[in-house]
Amino acid sequence: MPLRQTTARELIALPDYADEVVRGLISRQKTLPCKLFYDDLGSELFERITELPEYYPTRTELEILRGSSGEIAEAAGSGVSIVELGAGTATKTGTLLRAFARRQMRVKYYPVDISPAALDAAEKRVGQDCPAAQVHPVIADFSNGFNFLQNISGRKLVLYLGSSIGNFDGPDAIALLRKVRQRLSPEDALLLGTDMVKSAEILVPAYDDAQGVTAEFNKNILRRINREFAADFDLDSFRHIAEWNPVKSRMEIYLESTRQQVAILRTPSVRVILAAGERIHTENSYKYTLPMVERMLCVSGFKLERTWYDRREWFGLHLARV
Numbered sequence: 001m002p003l004r005q006t007t008a009r010e011l012i013a014l015p016d017y018a019d020e021v022v023r024g025l026i027s028r029q030k031t032l033p034c035k036l037f038y039d040d041l042g043s044e045l046f047e048r049i050t051e052l053p054e055y056y057p058t059r060t061e062l063e064i065l066r067g068s069s070g071e072i073a074e075a076a077g078s079g080v081s082i083v084e085l086g087a088g089t090a091t092k093t094g095t096l097l098r099a100f101a102r103r104q105m106r107v108k109y110y111p112v113d114i115s116p117a118a119l120d121a122a123e124k125r126v127g128q129d130c131p132a133a134q135v136h137p138v139i140a141d142f143s144n145g146f147n148f149l150q151n152i153s154g155r156k157l158v159l160y161l162g163s164s165i166g167n168f169d170g171p172d173a174i175a176l177l178r179k180v181r182q183r184l185s186p187e188d189a190l191l192l193g194t195d196m197v198k199s200a201e202i203l204v205p206a207y208d209d210a211q212g213v214t215a216e217f218n219k220n221i222l223r224r225i226n227r228e229f230a231a232d233f234d235l236d237s238f239r240h241i242a243e244w245n246p247v248k249s250r251m252e253i254y255l256e257s258t259r260q261q262v263a264i265l266r267t268p269s270v271r272v273i274l275a276a277g278e279r280i281h282t283e284n285s286y287k288y289t290l291p292m293v294e295r296m297l298c299v300s301g302f303k304l305e306r307t308w309y310d311r312r313e314w315f316g317l318h319l320a321r322v
């Protein structure tokens with residue numbers, strides 16, 4: 001956490017994303033990094049999103065896992081340890097772990113997350129869903145790399161589920177996958193979940209639900225900025241926007257100012273001037289075709305081996321090797 005000197009005597013600790021936040025808010029197209037969604041309330045709101053009728057990705061991926069875990073375990077090979085990046089509370093992993101437990105004597109499961117509370121919940125859940133699995137939680141922040149993969153011995157299957165990769169722009173997604181690739185050996189594999197391209201009639205409601213949970217999730221980023229940067233954003237003066245961009249193949253999420261307004265950040269001192277209708281871009285969620293997935297994996301040093309879909313082909317689980 002960098003320290004900023006505000007007066008000769010006073011030192012204030014700023015979060016390490018402070019520069020990114022300030023740069024984003026004073027740019028011509030204002031932006032905020034979507035990783036800031038996930039404070040305690042944001043993580044709770046995201047859990048609620050995954051249960052909404054309009055938000056199909058979570059239950060669709062689970063449908064694939066329920067139908068294809070046996071085949072996935074067979075294709076991954078024998079004697080593998082399962083490492084789940086961004087495991088959260090491990091809601092979807094039980095089915096897959098049980099399929100591995102049927103094939104091999106021991107299943108080691110390494111849920112990796114930045115949140116110790118989520119890892120505690122993951123350990124409890126897996127204890128119930130697959131008592132045969134040995135759980136080894138790993139607290140890690142991916143922005144510091146994937147060194148922890150080196151400390152896990154033997155064959156590995158790395159899971160990156162939920163289309164979390166879709167929240168990274170192309171070059172950042174490739175950089176992340178390359179870093180994972182560098183820590184893997186030829187006998188290891190990656191299971192990547194991606195949300196597939198589909199009609200705007202399905203996509204837009206998934207990111208702008210009738211109950212307004214996603215709107216609340218989006219606005220919570222300003223609540224966090226208010227708390228962490230002593231700011232005074234008026235949440236009621238912003239509107240949640242979710243748009244499908246077919247050219248960039250992504251859902252784009254914004255907060256649109258409903259009036260001309262000035263928000264002040266006090267630490268560090270920044271004035272944010274917003275015109276009526278001006279937007280803060282808070283998130284992209286990329287949707288893929290199979291050639292897009294193949295290319296992303298290939299450029300990152302992986303080779304796509306096999307894909308499993310749900311019955312509507314809305315979501316894909318891709319097994320890739322180095």
Ligand code: AVI
Binds near residue numbers: 049163165167206284
């Ligand atoms: C975490 N991530 C894959 C979600 C998505 O669908 O892009 C985040 C999300 N944002 C709004 N709704 C869900």
